[in-house]
Each structure stands twice: as structure tokens, then as C-alpha cells.
Amino acid sequence: MMVRLDTIETPAILLDRTVLERNIAAAADRAAAHGLQLRPHVKSHKSVAIARMQVAAGACGITVAKSSEAEVFIRGGIADITVAYPLIDLTKITRLLMLAKEHGTRLNLIVDSAVGVDAIGTAARDMAFETNLMVKVDVGLHRCGVDPSGDDAVTLARMIANRARLTFGGIISHAGHAYSAVDRDAVVAIAREEQTIMRDVADHIAAAGMLVPCTSVGSTPTVWACDHYENTTEIRPGNYVFMDLVQASLGLITKADIALTVLATVVSCNDTHAIIDAGSKVLSSDRGPHGSTRLTSYGLAVPVGTDHPGMPVVSLSEEHGFVAHGGQCPAIGDRLRIYPNHACPVVNLARAFQVIDENGKFELWPIDAHGTVF
Amino acid sequence: MMVRLDTIETPAILLDRTVLERNIAAAADRAAAHGLQLRPHVKSHKSVAIARMQVAAGACGITVAKSSEAEVFIRGGIADITVAYPLIDLTKITRLLMLAKEHGTRLNLIVDSAVGVDAIGTAARDMAFETNLMVKVDVGLHRCGVDPSGDDAVTLARMIANRARLTFGGIISHAGHAYSAVDRDAVVAIAREEQTIMRDVADHIAAAGMLVPCTSVGSTPTVWACDHYENTTEIRPGNYVFMDLVQASLGLITKADIALTVLATVVSCNDTHAIIDAGSKVLSSDRGPHGSTRLTSYGLAVPVGTDHPGMPVVSLSEEHGFVAHGGQCPAIGDRLRIYPNHACPVVNLARAFQVIDENGKFELWPIDAHGTVF
Structure with a gap:
């Protein structure tokens, strides 16, 4: 598909x-x-x-x-x-x-x-x-x-x-x-x-x-x-x-090595922030493994189809993310790809991967062991 | 039951x-x-x-x-x-x-x-x-x-x-x-x-x-x-x-008003911390709603059956919680009840409530809408 x-x-x-x-x-x-x-x-x-x-x-x-x-x-x-x-x-x-x-x-x-x-x-x-x-x-x-x-x-x-x-x-x-x-x-x-x-x-x-x-x-x-x-x-x-921004922040990889991102939509805009439909129940509130807080935001948002350097996701509520747009707000309905700080808890919150390849081929893979915390 | x-x-x-x-x-x-x-x-x-x-x-x-x-x-x-x-x-x-x-x-x-x-x-x-x-x-x-x-x-x-x-x-x-x-x-x-x-x-x-x-x-x-x-x-x-520690920290309730806790087991001990089997994949890394960080720990751990004032959960990795025991480590195998900072993301990570009443009656209630982030 x-x-x-x-x-x-x-x-x-x-x-x-x-x-x-x-x-x-x-x-x-x-x-x-x-x-x-x-x-x-x-x-x-x-x-x-x-x-x-x-x-x-x-x-x-x-x-x-x-x-x-x-x-x-x-x-x-x-x-x-x-x-x-x-x-x-x-x-x-x-x-x-x-x-x-x-x-x-x-x-x-x-x-x-x-x-x-x-x-x-x-x-x-x-x-x-x-x-x-x-x-x-x-x-x-x-x-x-x-x-x-x-x-x-x-x-x-x-x-x-x-x-x-x-x-x-x-x-x-x-x-x-x-x-x-x-x-x-x-x-x-x-x-x-x-x-x-x-x-x-x-x-x-x-x-x-x-x-x-x-x-x-x-x-x-x-x-x-x-x-x-x-x-x-x-x-x-x-x-x-997957790799993620924490690994990049340690100087071990670049963003091009990150396999997992969160696709989100801008649902509201204000003077300072684009509000996206991915909050802590999607991105998690985890800023890094083992309680590490070396990264101060919750991910980097890049408009789909651009090579924009990325806008930080500066705050999360449960269902909303706050993307600091620096004065140039994306339009309501725009899609953003979020590079997460820590990929593992993001996966744990989801039920499936939307797998894409460079040709646009698409598959849905289940996250078989979601919720296995016992 | x-x-x-x-x-x-x-x-x-x-x-x-x-x-x-x-x-x-x-x-x-x-x-x-x-x-x-x-x-x-x-x-x-x-x-x-x-x-x-x-x-x-x-x-x-x-x-x-x-x-x-x-x-x-x-x-x-x-x-x-x-x-x-x-x-x-x-x-x-x-x-x-x-x-x-x-x-x-x-x-x-x-x-x-x-x-x-x-x-x-x-x-x-x-x-x-x-x-x-x-x-x-x-x-x-x-x-x-x-x-x-x-x-x-x-x-x-x-x-x-x-x-x-x-x-x-x-x-x-x-x-x-x-x-x-x-x-x-x-x-x-x-x-x-x-x-x-x-x-x-x-x-x-x-x-x-x-x-x-x-x-x-x-x-x-x-x-x-x-x-x-x-x-x-x-x-x-x-x-x-449910109420939680954030509501208590705002002076709106006391711990006795909190209906939701996480039951965890001590799996390892060291000089400073009891390690429990509930980490960020159970307690979430959320310290409070809307990205608030007014609370500095991730919950308060009380040994089951005691009126202990509680030990802070000072750090989380994905599957482990670090409980600061202040020199008196609980035994491996001991059960702790964790009062969470923010109840909502904890529920979102789970699949069911273990419902107990004061007579010890027990029921399992599904979390019907888990994972509904779309």
C-alpha cells in the first residue's frame, strides 16, 4: 500500500x-x-x-x-x-x-x-x-x-x-x-x-x-x-x-540516523505556540532515559516535506503539545514530524508502527508487547 | 472475591x-x-x-x-x-x-x-x-x-x-x-x-x-x-x-482523599535506594499536569499495612523506580503503595484497575479507552 x-x-x-x-x-x-x-x-x-x-x-x-x-x-x-x-x-x-x-x-x-x-x-x-x-x-x-x-x-x-x-x-x-x-x-x-x-x-x-x-x-x-x-x-x-535526540545529544548519531518519529497535526495556534495533537500520552513526559534531563524540551518538530531545522516541543499536556514557533506559526491542519527525545517510552504508549520506506510503501506493524510491565 | x-x-x-x-x-x-x-x-x-x-x-x-x-x-x-x-x-x-x-x-x-x-x-x-x-x-x-x-x-x-x-x-x-x-x-x-x-x-x-x-x-x-x-x-x-499528590500539594485535599495508588514490589536494594518494579512505564515520567514541575519526585512510597509517612520515588527508569529509603531499606519482596503525582497518565499506561474496598473485596475493572489518543 x-x-x-x-x-x-x-x-x-x-x-x-x-x-x-x-x-x-x-x-x-x-x-x-x-x-x-x-x-x-x-x-x-x-x-x-x-x-x-x-x-x-x-x-x-x-x-x-x-x-x-x-x-x-x-x-x-x-x-x-x-x-x-x-x-x-x-x-x-x-x-x-x-x-x-x-x-x-x-x-x-x-x-x-x-x-x-x-x-x-x-x-x-x-x-x-x-x-x-x-x-x-x-x-x-x-x-x-x-x-x-x-x-x-x-x-x-x-x-x-x-x-x-x-x-x-x-x-x-x-x-x-x-x-x-x-x-x-x-x-x-x-x-x-x-x-x-x-x-x-x-x-x-x-x-x-x-x-x-x-x-x-x-x-x-x-x-x-x-x-x-x-x-x-x-x-x-x-x-x-530507532535512535533519538538523546543519542544525538551525546554526539553518537545525527538526526538522519533516527528511524522513529511522531506525525502530528497542528490543531490550534497562538502568538507563541503551535498546538499539536500529540501530548504526553503520545510523546511521554520522558526527557531521557534513567530520569536524565540533559534535554530541556520534549522533541523537535519539523514540518513535513521540509528541511526546517526544527521547532522545540517546549511543553506537554496530556493530549496537546506546545511547539514554540518563533513568530512563524504553521497553519492549522499542517503536519509536523516530531523527533522524540527518548523513543522507548513513545513506543510503549502506542499500539502500532506506521512503517514507511523511501518509496512511500506503507505497512502497519503491531507493537506486540505493549503494556507488558509485569 | x-x-x-x-x-x-x-x-x-x-x-x-x-x-x-x-x-x-x-x-x-x-x-x-x-x-x-x-x-x-x-x-x-x-x-x-x-x-x-x-x-x-x-x-x-x-x-x-x-x-x-x-x-x-x-x-x-x-x-x-x-x-x-x-x-x-x-x-x-x-x-x-x-x-x-x-x-x-x-x-x-x-x-x-x-x-x-x-x-x-x-x-x-x-x-x-x-x-x-x-x-x-x-x-x-x-x-x-x-x-x-x-x-x-x-x-x-x-x-x-x-x-x-x-x-x-x-x-x-x-x-x-x-x-x-x-x-x-x-x-x-x-x-x-x-x-x-x-x-x-x-x-x-x-x-x-x-x-x-x-x-x-x-x-x-x-x-x-x-x-x-x-x-x-x-x-x-x-x-x-482519583486525586493525587499534585492536588494535595495545592492544599486542596489530603492523602486520605487519594483513591488511586500503584502497588509495587521491592526487587533490589542498595545503600541509598530501594528499587521497585514500577518505573516510568507504570508511574509515567509526568510530575504534574501541563508540564508542571512543582513536585520534584515521582510519587510517595508507603509500605503496605503501615502508616509510614512515605519515601519519595526520586528517579525512574523505564522498568524500575528508585525509592530513597533514608538508611532503612525495606526487604526485597516487600510491597509498597505508591501515591502518584499525577493519576491520569498512570491510568493511561495501564489496562485495568484492581478495585479494592475496605472489606478486602476485589474486582477487576477494564480501562476501556486505553490508548485512545486519536
Whole structure:
């Protein structure tokens, strides 16, 4: 189906297929060039179709955030899934293991506490399902993960190795604080520190007599900023499929690399602002990952069919966006493409991607895992 | 079904039925005492069940934000609906009018431009469906609405009166800037100013020979702070069914009046923060309506079954919340109830309310209009 941007009902989540495919290939090439496994985080897109494209391009499997999200991708036929979240609830874990067993999915879970090992160990034993369990290491975000300066990683690895049906799967980290870095060099410094910390933890576990089969790091900035990876076997970027203004603000990409935009219509005008039909229920109020506020607006609005440098979306109410027009208000009815600050929460609010390519070909792709926050 | 808060799977959107019913009754009493029509804004709850409770308590109809939201409530049997949004797209308008005609719904739309009158007038004529059209007035939020100091209100009212199938339905405003007021007195001042502006606009239209059948104002703060209403025939509060920390911060309510909380589980702990399984994809990154940032955290976390004064949710990533525990970390697995800053975007992210009452009775209510942003 062919479509013109002036006929799509708004607000719409536009996905530029050409840029999407280029971004997927770029990550696959980067992983291959450095001999790394690529395991993309699909919480960014929540789409089985895009996950299959990533696997077809060479990804070893995927990463998900929550057990309910994992369930969607198990049913979607992805064969190797890491749930990068410290699951501790026996009901959730049992349901997940049951489904993975039924579908023959290889499942990798993470822990940072004995509570987690107990819960997952109990479920794996009761379900008679072999599960890989990785130890989450805090490399500076101070969210989840064991303190790398202590013995917790070794203690948990040993606990895992001693439980029936559990295999110690290695160590895993997320340097999300890279999103608050001042520039690309600062991102590289955080990535280097992550690699060093993970090497030390791996050495510590190995010295205690255990094999560390995987050292997994991830975040789009740290992966994109690095030109070499030490002590790393796997990378888990997520946002790279779309990219957004936060990645651009870190100096990692340009606007031409951004695959996802929001198509909106001007519904009202006043002296200072064009009011558009996309507010916080479409763009989200998220100015950046991990609560980062390095960007002060909520996106950049470009009139469709122009190379306008963009007008900032300076404020949002739930159903309206305020675009500062600088004295030249677009007409009521005009279409604007909004480059979002943070693509992931925008996708989470939507139900489908309107996929377009450079020839105007149009497809609708469902956001299969929308609402999977459990 | 009876349920205990330690057995509900998290994250969950808890709705306290007792408080909900009290809030619904309070607004109905207030409207009745002042001889006003109450037309609640249902974008706050997106629930047909709650809309029916509001109508049963005396509401004359409801307000919705978008045409796709209106469609859900037309199908849900609500007989009188105002779409408080400047619709300008002929496709959207025609589809909406067709559905309203089919269901015999009384439909009130709003305009602030000739583009809007043309589009709605064309659809009403072509569908042969009588539609009430109200003129939106900007009373200080500077979002949508005509400038009250000019002649636009009269011009648009006359355009409406001259179109077949359109009836001039009156004037409508939203003093959303009250959310950024410093205190209750400042909210009252904004409400007074709104009433004065609306009186002047109504007088202006009446002087031009047209009847102004309805003067509609709304926002929970301005409605709650007022003890008298002048020149007003209708109020349209929305958030009042739930209330939240923003309303408390304006001095309008206390925490005991808040009907909606998020139940979350502690999944990890570190020296400074308890990490919970509710992040921006559950709590939203919204710190308050209309981009207001008067509150600096993202909610207040109270351990279940305690009268703890609450710990602030100081930061969010997509799937995790950071609760500052002040040196006394809850245990992994503990349940916390989060009082959200702004209830409306939290509801928009969810699929169902877990409705509880003081006896522990439990029901699941769908959020019928989730995702209706078109």
C-alpha cells in the first residue's frame, strides 16, 4: 500500500524502514567485527517482527525487561531470551519457566540477591527446566546489581552452581548512567570502566573455581561510543534500532540516523505556540532515559516535506503539545514530524508502527508487547 | 472475591472503591449545591464503569479529550458527550458523527478556528446530524481557545449559528494553569479570573444577538478551590475521582482523599535506594499536569499495612523506580503503595484497575479507552 504523510491519521508513530534496517545492520556489523554476541534489548520496540529482523541479521537472541514481555517473545518464536530483570516472585517465575519449557526456549535470568536465587532455583527444580542464571553487577548506575568491590558475585555464583537445574550463566551489567554523560568521551570513559569492573568480577569468580561463560554489557551509548571491547563476550543495546535526540545529544548519531518519529497535526495556534495533537500520552513526559534531563524540551518538530531545522516541543499536556514557533506559526491542519527525545517510552504508549520506506510503501506493524510491565 | 495486598501481582493499579465513591459524591454534591451541571472529564479514568457511576450520581454527561475516546463512551452507552478538543480532521469528525447518530448520542464539539467550524459543519451537513458546537476561550493557559479580548468568539459563534445542522452550544474554557499555582489562594484567583473572562465573552456574544446556552469551565483545582461560581452553568473536573499528590500539594485535599495508588514490589536494594518494579512505564515520567514541575519526585512510597509517612520515588527508569529509603531499606519482596503525582497518565499506561474496598473485596475493572489518543 502506498501512502502520503498528509493522509495518515494523527498522531501516528512513523517508522522509517530504510533507517531501521540500516541501524539493525550497523549493530550486527559492529558485533561481528569485534567477535561479540549481539543480544538486543527489545523493550525499545516490543515488536516480534523487529526482533526477527535482528535475529536474521545475526543476533544470538534477545533481551527483555519483564517476565510478561518475555512471554510475548517466547510465543513469537524467539529461541533464546535473557530477562535482564531481577525476578523474585515465584508466581511470575513459574509461569515464565512453564511457557519457556513448552516452547523449548533457552532462558537466561538474572539475580542480585539470595532471594532471587531461591525463587528461581525453586521454580527451575519444580518445573524440571534447566535455566541459566547470571549475576547482575552494579557498574555505576546504582540501580540493581551486586557491589563489585565485595564478595557477593562469588557468593551468588556459588549458590547458583550448587542448585539443581540452575547453570551459572555468567555476569551482566548495564551502564545506564552513560545517558547522563556530558559528551561522547565521557561515554567512552564509562564504557571502559564497565569493562574493567566486569573483568575484575569475572577474575574473582574464576579464581573461586567457576567458569564465567558470558560477560554481557549493554546500553546503546556505551556500545556505540566504543571502538574496542575488552573482557566482553556480549552486548545488549536496545534503543539503537530507532535512535533519538538523546543519542544525538551525546554526539553518537545525527538526526538522519533516527528511524522513529511522531506525525502530528497542528490543531490550534497562538502568538507563541503551535498546538499539536500529540501530548504526553503520545510523546511521554520522558526527557531521557534513567530520569536524565540533559534535554530541556520534549522533541523537535519539523514540518513535513521540509528541511526546517526544527521547532522545540517546549511543553506537554496530556493530549496537546506546545511547539514554540518563533513568530512563524504553521497553519492549522499542517503536519509536523516530531523527533522524540527518548523513543522507548513513545513506543510503549502506542499500539502500532506506521512503517514507511523511501518509496512511500506503507505497512502497519503491531507493537506486540505493549503494556507488558509485569 | 477477597484478596490481600501481598498476593496481587505487581505492578498493579489499585483503586480504593470507598474513596472513589466518596469523591464522586462530593463533586455531585458540589454541583447540586451551586445549581451547576457536572460534566466530568473521563480522560482521567477512561472507564465506562466509572462514567456510569458519575452519571448515576447526577452528572449530565461526560467530557472526553479525543474522538477515539468519545467512540468508546458512545459505544458504552453514555448519552451526552462533549469532546473538549478542537477537532479539525474531516475523517475523524465524520466517523464520530456517524457513530453518535447511530447511537442517538447528543454530541457537543468545540472550535477555536474557522477551519474547525468548516470541518465540523461539513460533516454535520453531510451526515444530517444535529451537532452542538461550543467556542473555546483561552482564559490564561494559552493552549487552545480564542483570545477573549478580541472579536473571534462572536465571529465563530455567528459562523456556527449560520451553518445548517450546527447549533451554537455556548462557550467553554479550561484554566489548566491553575496546576502551576503556588497555593490554594492563587488557584481561587485563577478561577475568579476565568469566571470574569467567561462572563465578558458571554456578554459580548449576547450583545451580538445570540443566546449563550452554556458557560462551561473546568479543572479539578479551580472547581475544588471555589466556594462560589459566577457566570457559570457547567463544571468539568476530571482528576477528582482519583486525586493525587499534585492536588494535595495545592492544599486542596489530603492523602486520605487519594483513591488511586500503584502497588509495587521491592526487587533490589542498595545503600541509598530501594528499587521497585514500577518505573516510568507504570508511574509515567509526568510530575504534574501541563508540564508542571512543582513536585520534584515521582510519587510517595508507603509500605503496605503501615502508616509510614512515605519515601519519595526520586528517579525512574523505564522498568524500575528508585525509592530513597533514608538508611532503612525495606526487604526485597516487600510491597509498597505508591501515591502518584499525577493519576491520569498512570491510568493511561495501564489496562485495568484492581478495585479494592475496605472489606478486602476485589474486582477487576477494564480501562476501556486505553490508548485512545486519536
